[in-house]
Amino acid sequence: MTPELLPLSIRGYVFACTNSSQDECFKRLLFGSSKVYGAVAMRVRKGDFLFLWNLNSDLLYGVFRAATNAQLNIVQDAWRGKYPYQVRVEPDSRIVPLKDAKKLLDSLSIERSSPVGKSKTITMLELYRPSAVPTTQWFGHLTQTEFGKGFEVSSEAKSWEIFAKVKKAEEAVEEIPRLQSTTLWDFPRQSYGSTAKGNNKYAGVTPAELIWNLVWRYTEPGDIVVDPMCGSGTTLDVCKEEGRKAFCYDIAPPHYRKDIIRNDARKIPLPDNHADLVFVDSPYGDNIRYNGDPDCIGKISSETVEFYDELEKVIKESHRILKPGKVLGWLIGDQWVMKKFTPVGFLLYARLTKYFDTVDIICIARRGQSSNTGLWNNRARRFNFYLRGFKYLFIMRKPAPNEKRTEEPRKISWTYYKR
Numbered sequence: 433m434t435p436e437l438l439p440l441s442i443r444g445y446v447f448a449c450t451n452s453s454q455d456e457c458f459k460r461l462l463f464g465s466s467k468v469y470g471a472v473a474m475r476v477r478k479g480d481f482l483f484l485w486n487l488n489s490d491l492l493y494g495v496f497r498a499a500t501n502a503q504l505n506i507v508q509d510a511w512r513g514k515y516p517y518q519v520r521v522e523p524d525s526r527i528v529p530l531k532d533a534k535k536l537l538d539s540l541s542i543e544r545s546s547p548v549g550k551s552k553t554i555t556m557l558e559l560y561r562p563s564a565v566p567t568t569q570w571f572g573h574l575t576q577t578e579f580g581k582g583f584e585v586s587s588e589a590k591s592w593e594i595f596a597k598v599k600k601a602e603e604a605v606e607e608i609p610r611l612q613s614t615t616l617w618d619f620p621r622q623s624y625g626s627t628a629k630g631n632n633k634y635a636g637v638t639p640a641e642l643i644w645n646l647v648w649r650y651t652e653p654g655d656i657v658v659d660p661m662c663g664s665g666t667t668l669d670v671c672k673e674e675g676r677k678a679f680c681y682d683i684a685p686p687h688y689r690k691d692i693i694r695n696d697a698r699k700i701p702l703p704d705n706h707a708d709l710v711f712v713d714s715p716y717g718d719n720i721r722y723n724g725d726p727d728c729i730g731k732i733s734s735e736t737v738e739f740y741d742e743l744e745k746v747i748k749e750s751h752r753i754l755k756p757g758k759v760l761g762w763l764i765g766d767q768w769v770m771k772k773f774t775p776v777g778f779l780l781y782a783r784l785t786k787y788f789d790t791v792d793i794i795c796i797a798r799r800g801q802s803s804n805t806g807l808w809n810n811r812a813r814r815f816n817f818y819l820r821g822f823k824y825l826f827i828m829r830k831p832a833p834n835e836k837r838t839e840e841p842r843k844i845s846w847t848y849y850k851r
């Protein structure tokens with residue numbers, strides 16, 4: 433078998449370890465990842481090729497194959513619970529460490545945050561080929577041999593540079609978002625990856641990466657996510673890909689989506705304490721005509737108290753169905769229309785804090801606004817007003833039943849740095 437004849441689906445993954453976690457990887461024949469690379473690790477499927485990068489020694493061990501699909505906590509107490517996104521591995525009979533792993537991965541533009549595509553995986557596999565074994569035989573062995581029937585780890589690290597001239601290779605990789613680390617999120621595109629999430633033509637559609645971030649921050653694979661006002665179904669599509677169970681509703685689901693349940697968000701048909709995450713991207717007032725349904729909250733002006741009263745009913749329902757300790761994410765923006773500013777975000781936040789504790793508030797850059805034209809930008813300058821540049825993402829937590837909500841001021845020992 434030549435590399436060209438290898439299965440189309442061939443993929444590789446680089447897992448990392450340190451001097452202190454490496455032994456457990458070999459003894460248990462288990463690789464694991466923390467949440468930072470959890471979404472990538474969870475995409476590993478049985479048969480994928482795996483490599484283990486020791487970050488301290490900078491050695492890259494190979495070749496391994498995934499013996500199972502990735503799962504959460506295959507061995508709960510492995511690495512004292514630090515790396516719960518796990519996969520069982522089968523080693524080739526002789527595991528070889530390659531030297532200068534970082535340089536190698538950089539030269540191939542391979543990152544731990546993405547799966548390794550077919551041609552780069554083949555290049556990597558070729559580097560592990562024993563010099564006496566011809567390429568054809570080596571790939572035949574890798575794809576047909578039963579791995580994992582006893583193995584040894586070579587004590588001698590192999591230098592890859594003398595075996596192969598690795599050139600910077602460009603190859604499309606599956607796009608997997610990264611967890612945001614600050615409170616400013618800016619997503620230039622509505623969706624990511626090769627499949628659409630939601631419909632980017634739907635008025636008021638949510639950036640899929642925003643939902644992805646909430647899903648990975650606050651839930652685990654298998655958890656229940658609810659979106660009571662899900663519009664074109666972005667939450668549903670993200671959750672399907674990330675292995676979460678989603679219950680998604682809308683007052684007027686788009687005709688082309690049979691998987692969205694028609695329902696009024698003020699009465700969600702789920703039991704109490706059921707959901708692990710609720711996400712709401714509600715109307716921000718009556719600025720968008722979503723549908724003709726008389727119960728659409730998007731018909732009520734955000735300049736009226738009624739708007740916040742109706743949204744409070746959705747807040748109460750979200751609180752009821754959430755498990756204690758779990759999170760509600762609510763996206764909303766302010767309004768400026770005909771010379772009047774309405775702090776929709778602050779007014780809604782006041783209602784949210786009646787039921788929830790605040791985890792954090794994220795500023796979401798507004799993109800793809802219909803008012804983001806040269807004409808409107810010039811009007812904003814000439815007539816001294818501002819176009820909306822951001823939205824709020826309120827991340828709220830349902831307190832446990834007897835949890836004290838107001839705390840005494842804490843004593844903090846700040847470290848003051850000299851400027």
Ligand SMILES: C[S@@+](CC[C@H](N)C(=O)[O-])C[C@H]1O[C@@H](n2cnc3c(N)ncnc32)[C@H](O)[C@@H]1O
Nearest residue numbers: 636637638661662663664666683696697728729
């Ligand atoms: C900003 S859009 C949601 C966009 C959605 N997240 C997406 O990505 O396509 C707000 C949605 O709230 C829905 N909605 C308005 N009033 C509702 C109600 N009473 N119950 C349920 N959904 C409602 C609208 O139909 C609209 O689809």
